[in-house]
């Protein structure tokens with residue numbers, strides 16, 4: 327069975343993504359081919375299409391914008407090319423590799439400039455004299471093999487907040503893969519997992535595991551050779567190193583040494599689901615093409631790490647996936663911590679096409695096996711015999727509502743006016759409320775009478791409980807997005823009692 331993207335190409339609010347197979351017309355920003363979006367204006371039947379950056383949701387980071395039907399002058403094209411060139415990294419990957427070899431060969435005089443995030447050769451120190459520096463004792467071979475501890479995590483909230491796995495989660499993932507016999511891990515946006523694999527190999531206590539890191543953070547090229555790291559954009563499946571880098575992935579996916587491969591990705595949480603799924607499908611399709619015949623019936627094993635409230639969207643793209651109860655823990659995220667530590671529970675989960683019962687969640691961290699659901703669940707996720715499932719998505723104990731005939735969040739109450747469960751202070755159907763329209767964001771009407779009712783919502787399905795908390799996705803290029811922000815603000819203040 328093929329991994330395929332299902333459903334419509336709509337994503338975001340007022341902005342639809344138009345994913346076109348092999349779109350050769352897409353102009354390039356510094357992050358590779360841009361994506362085509364359609365701006366849907368209230369009251370207008372047909373939207374207008376434009377190209378915008380695939381990777382950055384913040385226009386301050388990448389301001390690329392071009393209407394699909396726009397005629398771009400030669401002069402502007404040249405200026406754009408020049409701008410893209412000017413933003414290229416200072417060194418090529420090959421140059422970084424030879425610099426790294428030189429630095430490793432130094433017994434003394436290793437320097438890492440923290441301000442420039444650059445490993446320095448001795449001749450370059452003068453230019454960084456007033457900068458903050460890591461020196462020899464901080465740059466032992468062992469430390470250089472853990473670049474995620476040297477590099478400052480990127481902090482852009484909108485496009486690239488780099489949340490690094492806590493050891494607990496890293497080891498859990500690697501132990502699980504080892505138990506299932508995976509000997510090759512394709513790390514897409516998981517630099518810490520990649521380095522831990524290498525570290526375990528060096529320790530030599532377990533079977534060696536091969537790893538290839540694909541990431542947009544080119545700082546990692548300073549530490550890894552070109553067959554360990556590719557500069558890659560997971561929103562448009564773009565290899566900055568061109569065909570050669572694509573070849574590295576192909577070689578990794580296709581190596582015929584009988585090693586089982588798994589792909590793990592932990593994309594930035596503000597990322598758009600559809601383009602990510604599109605890229606992962608392309609990787610899976612390549613993997614499949616390169617497999618020997620008996621494996622060709624299977625899907626490429628994948629783990630996609632993302633917050634639980636994206637479940638409906640991810641399952642729409644990958645119907646064979648299951649969301650597991652495991653809560654992923656991060657070192658540098660103030661909120662996303664595992665429940666048992668006494669801090670707030672992490673909303674980040676594993677979505678996978680592996681068989682859920684094969685992934686043994688640790689008992690000592692509060693997981694148990696549900697014999698009816700045939701999977702490991704969080705201790706507070708009690709099985710409901712009416713729904714015939716362990717229903718909780720967010721880690722709290724959900725409760726069954728006999729009127730809704732399903733389990734709902736513990737903070738919800740059944741509202742007779744709306745005929746469904748909701749937060750106690752929700753604006754009821756009959757009151758105008760702050761929330762406005764659930765569908766288009768207008769504060770002037772409710773969803774029932776929305777002129778765009780059949781247009782914006784995917785499949786016109788009622789929102790599931792999980793979807794209720796979805797943060798809106800999409801670049802903030804339109805007025806609609808601003809409206810949606812206003813609506814979100816209103817909603818947040820409404821929900822603060824939650």
Ligand SMILES: C[S@@+](CC[C@H](N)C(=O)[O-])C[C@H]1O[C@@H](n2cnc3c(N)ncnc32)[C@H](O)[C@@H]1O
Pocket residue numbers: 381485486487488489490491514515516517518519520540541542543558559560561592593594595
């Ligand atoms: C949420 S962090 C995940 C890090 C992971 N938890 C770890 O510890 O290894 C997201 C990762 O994806 C990378 N990333 C962000 N945008 C990307 C893009 N457009 N393409 C590829 N990688 C991207 C970031 O550099 C970062 O390493």
Ligand SMILES: [Zn+2]
Pocket residue numbers: 355356357358379380381382388389390
């Ligand atoms: Zn861009």
Ligand SMILES: [Zn+2]
Pocket residue numbers: 439440441442443453454457
């Ligand atoms: Zn510097």
Ligand SMILES: [Zn+2]
Pocket residue numbers: 696697698699700708709710714715716
């Ligand atoms: Zn159950």
Ligand SMILES: [Zn+2]
Pocket residue numbers: 710711712713714717725726727731732733
């Ligand atoms: Zn129930």
Ligand SMILES: [Zn+2]
Pocket residue numbers: 727728729730731739740741745746747
């Ligand atoms: Zn109810």
Ligand SMILES: [Zn+2]
Pocket residue numbers: 741742743744745748752753754755
């Ligand atoms: Zn109500």
